Amino acid sequence: MSANVLYDAPGPRARARNRLYGALSTVAILGLVAFVVYKLDDTGQFQAGLWDDYEYSDTHQRIVDGLLTTLKTFAIAAVLSVALGAVLAAARLSDHRPVRWAATVVVEFFRAMPLVIMIFLLFAGVFTSDPMWALVLGLTLYNGSVQAEIFRSGINAVPRGQSEAAYALGLRKTQVMSSVLIPQAVRTMLPSIISQLVVTLKDTSLGFIILYEELLFVGKAFAEQTKPVNGVYAFIPMVIVFGSIYIVLCLALSSVATWVERRTQRSRKGAPPAMATVGATVTAGSTAGADGASGADGSRTG
Numbered sequence: 633m634s635a636n637v638l639y640d641a642p643g644p645r646a647r648a649r650n651r652l653y654g655a656l657s658t659v660a661i662l663g664l665v666a667f668v669v670y671k672l673d674d675t676g677q678f679q680a681g682l683w684d685d686y687e688y689s690d691t692h693q694r695i696v697d698g699l700l701t702t703l704k705t706f707a708i709a710a711v712l713s714v715a716l717g718a719v720l721a722a723a724r725l726s727d728h729r730p731v732r733w734a735a736t737v738v739v740e741f742f743r744a745m746p747l748v749i750m751i752f753l754l755f756a757g758v759f760t761s762d763p764m765w766a767l768v769l770g771l772t773l774y775n776g777s778v779q780a781e782i783f784r785s786g787i788n789a790v791p792r793g794q795s796e797a798a799y800a801l802g803l804r805k806t807q808v809m810s811s812v813l814i815p816q817a818v819r820t821m822l823p824s825i826i827s828q829l830v831v832t833l834k835d836t837s838l839g840f841i842i843l844y845e846e847l848l849f850v851g852k853a854f855a856e857q858t859k860p861v862n863g864v865y866a867f868i869p870m871v872i873v874f875g876s877i878y879i880v881l882c883l884a885l886s887s888v889a890t891w892v893e894r895r896t897q898r899s900r901k902g903a904p905p906a907m908a909t910v911g912a913t914v915t916a917g918s919t920a921g922a923d924g925a926s927g928a929d930g931s932r933t934g
Contacts, residue, residue, distance in 0.1 A: 677868040681861040686869065691854070698850030699877060705764060705846060706833045709771035713832060714825065716772055717779025724784050727805070735780075742777040748838055750774060755842040763844035767836065775832045779825060786821035787813050826889035830882050837878070847874060 642650065672678060685691055723735030742750075751770035759766035790813050798808040840849035851874035855867045 672868060676862055676864040679861050679864065682864065682866040682869050685854075685858045685866065686873065694850055694854060695847075695873070695877075698845065698847040701845060702833075702836050702847040705768055705771075705836050705839065705844075709768045709775065709832055709836070710829050712768065712772040713775040713779055713828075716776030717783055720777065720780035721783035721787070722809075724780065725787065725809075739777040739780050742773045743781075745774070747771070747774045747835060748841065751838055751842060763839065763842045766842055767839040767844055767846075770838075771832055771835055775828060775835070778828055778831075782821055782824045782828060783817075786817035786824075789820055790816045823889045823893040826885060826892060830885045830889070833881055833885060834878065847877060850874075 720735050720739055723731050724739065726732050726735070747770060750773065751767055754770050755763055755766035759769070787809075794812055794816065795808050798812045803811070836846055837848040839846040840852060843849065851870045855865055855870040858866050860866075
């Protein structure tokens, strides 16, 4: 008889209740979706005329321009946030207490600061004439502090014996970090780093609050500037089109994270190095020879 150590297996009545709860939940969700669709249709958001403006090449060009602006902002913020995260992680792992404390204060402050407020303050106080850098710097400070914790956790996850063995060989801390700890920690950190980059990509949409012409700002402006159909502006088509673009971009980055995770798991399960196999064979052979010799001596002495 098999037993589940995590929970008691449900009996016939519990299974029936679970099926009932699942069916009721499905009906409730479908009912909510139907109600939302009905209300949107009742307000005229599904009129075919709302899609007419998306047939023009000028509209396509505006969407492409907004997409390229978003990708440029994301690329700069991604590189800077990863670099800042590496610097802050190294500072938090420093042997010097003032450096470690200062890095901790910076990381905790920017992780706790709401990103919207940070972007708006940077725009209003520093980058009034250049909203792109207000958005980039806000994304860098927030996501860089999160990346710093990812780096620090990945390095601390390496078994302590690795660093102790390296120090025993006479390596300095810089050599231990660059040659021993970081190469092993990269496998653990990469999926989390890429997942945080997905968050960075989605956060580029906050640029619309400072009138930066990224993808969401272009979509919102386009929905407001198009000619209304029966007094209805094309907000639902805008959400569908531009939301789909964001979803595709995020799914592409998420698939990269999944691919990296699979590759790292596969490399961990690989065959042992050839030299290790040869060494194990030699060791086993010498051990067997020693046992045979002792047995022979035992027979002679007996």
